Amino acid sequence: MDRRRVTSLGSLTRVFVLLGAGVFLSPGVTAAQQKYKLPPTSVVPPDAKPNKKFVLVAKSGKIVIDEGVVFQAMTFNGTMPGPLLMVEEGDIVEIEVRNEDTIAHGLSFHATYRNTPPLVGNIPPGQTKKLLFRASYPGVYMYHCAPGGQGILMHSFGGMYGMVVVEPKQDKYRLERILGKKPDLKIYVLQHELYASGKDATEGRPLYVMFNGYNFRYVREPIQARPGDYVRVYYLNVGPNLTATFHLVGIVWDFMYYQGHPRNMMYGGQSSIAGPTDSWVVEFRVPEEGPYLIVSHSFGTQASRGAIGLLSASKKAQRVASVSAQGPQMPLPKAEEIRRVVDTFAPGTPDVDPVTVFRDGEEAVIKMVGNSFWPKVAQVTAGTRVSWVNEDTFDFLTGEMTGQHDVVSISGPETFALPLLKHAEKTSFTFKQPGVYEYLCTVHPYMKGRVRVHK
Numbered sequence: 372m373d374r375r376r377v378t379s380l381g382s383l384t385r386v387f388v389l390l391g392a393g394v395f396l397s398p399g400v401t402a403a404q405q406k407y408k409l410p411p412t413s414v415v416p417p418d419a420k421p422n423k424k425f426v427l428v429a430k431s432g433k434i435v436i437d438e439g440v441v442f443q444a445m446t447f448n449g450t451m452p453g454p455l456l457m458v459e460e461g462d463i464v465e466i467e468v469r470n471e472d473t474i475a476h477g478l479s480f481h482a483t484y485r486n487t488p489p490l491v492g493n494i495p496p497g498q499t500k501k502l503l504f505r506a507s508y509p510g511v512y513m514y515h516c517a518p519g520g521q522g523i524l525m526h527s528f529g530g531m532y533g534m535v536v537v538e539p540k541q542d543k544y545r546l547e548r549i550l551g552k553k554p555d556l557k558i559y560v561l562q563h564e565l566y567a568s569g570k571d572a573t574e575g576r577p578l579y580v581m582f583n584g585y586n587f588r589y590v591r592e593p594i595q596a597r598p599g600d601y602v603r604v605y606y607l608n609v610g611p612n613l614t615a616t617f618h619l620v621g622i623v624w625d626f627m628y629y630q631g632h633p634r635n636m637m638y639g640g641q642s643s644i645a646g647p648t649d650s651w652v653v654e655f656r657v658p659e660e661g662p663y664l665i666v667s668h669s670f671g672t673q674a675s676r677g678a679i680g681l682l683s684a685s686k687k688a689q690r691v692a693s694v695s696a697q698g699p700q701m702p703l704p705k706a707e708e709i710r711r712v713v714d715t716f717a718p719g720t721p722d723v724d725p726v727t728v729f730r731d732g733e734e735a736v737i738k739m740v741g742n743s744f745w746p747k748v749a750q751v752t753a754g755t756r757v758s759w760v761n762e763d764t765f766d767f768l769t770g771e772m773t774g775q776h777d778v779v780s781i782s783g784p785e786t787f788a789l790p791l792l793k794h795a796e797k798t799s800f801t802f803k804q805p806g807v808y809e810y811l812c813t814v815h816p817y818m819k820g821r822v823r824v825h826k
């Protein structure tokens with residue numbers, strides 16, 4: 372700006388602005404600032420006595436994610452998402468993490484304002500570790516498995532995550548203050564993606580995107596409410612890849628709070644945008660009877676893939692006080708009732724992992740990407756050289772923490788054990804005997820592939 376043009380009028384304006392700020396703005400801001408007490412971090416002495424305790428058990432297993440659809444998951448406590456953990460601001464919390472699996476796991480706990488990897492970072496099979504912390508900040512947080520390095524990313528694709536809510540003590544949510552009551556209904560919604568392969572996972576092409584562990588879970592069983600109800604939604608987008616826009620058809624939020632902190636308040640709003648691990652608390656009143664769709668407004672990649680629910684309002688609704696973000700615990704269907712098995716890291720049913728046929732005389736190249744082989748099932752004729760190339764770029768560290776892979780036969784007419792590969796390294800084997808060969812990566816034993824060799 373030309374300084375000569377900043378005349379006495381400019382100076383006068385500045386005086387008014389300063390006066391205005393002093394007279395009208397400062398007292399409010401200052402009062403709020405004065406009232407606000409900066410919380411301590413989460414660091415507590417090792418002998419601090421927890422007033423809340425939780426146990427998270429890491430294990431792998433099959434879970435049901437749709438009618439007749441089974442997912443080979445890595446879980447906390449056998450469900451995906453794992454348990455909904457609720458504490459209050461200021462609580463001293465102990466989380467015991469037991470690894471009952473055959474591979475390393477760990478824990479990353481986003482409500483914790485301290486260095487957690489030395490405490491619960493990498494937990495070998497059979498071991499138990501503990502995290503002790505103060506829940507310093509209110510909000511809606513994610514927790515997930517964190518064995519370290521590449522394993523942190525892969526175990527998130529496997530389904531090891533859940534929601535943590537730290538209820539505020541210092542402040543209240545605005546609608547609670549205005550209405551002078553607690554919510555009639557609390558809905559905890561965790562949005563998450565499932566991938567058919569490590570390749571899809573690293574490319575962000577989900578097979579399913581769901582709320583709380585099951586495709587269209589709340590379309591099948593709508594959440595009940597009554598007109599006039601005060602509803603508070605705790606929404607967390609786990610991802611692990613996609614950004615979501617959470618929306619309720621027919622509702623304008625009265626208030627929304629970014630990350631669930633009561634001070635991060637906005638008025639009104641149709642949707643809340645959430646990248647992976649972003650969260651919101653949104654509050655509204657149920658305006659009248661009727662169905663209200665709960666969706667991720669990313670229609671093609673998310674809503675159509677399972678991220679739709681229903682809030683059903685009627686005067687005589689039998690409503691519950693809260694809807695948990697924990698995945699359902701359903702018995703596995705009988706063998707003949709299983710339509711599909713999805714396994715991100717190993718061959719599932721042929722409809723998700725069809726056979727890729729390589730032509731004669733062509734080099735058959737199988738990629739290793741996202742701790743899975745691609746294609747997972749290959750077909751070649753006898754005498755064909757098959758090559759494996761490692762497309763995983765995180766080739767630091769070792770064990771579950773690395774993206775280095777090898778190729779070792781489990782069964783088949785011939786045996787082979789090919790060397791450990793770093794990123795962009797390649798190895799080959801020529802199959803001479805016809806038959807079906809099953810193989811795995813010994814670093815990540817759940818990473819499996821199959822080669823069918825024809826005459």
Ligand SMILES: [Cu+2]
Nearest residue numbers: 476477516526
């Ligand atoms: Cu894990």
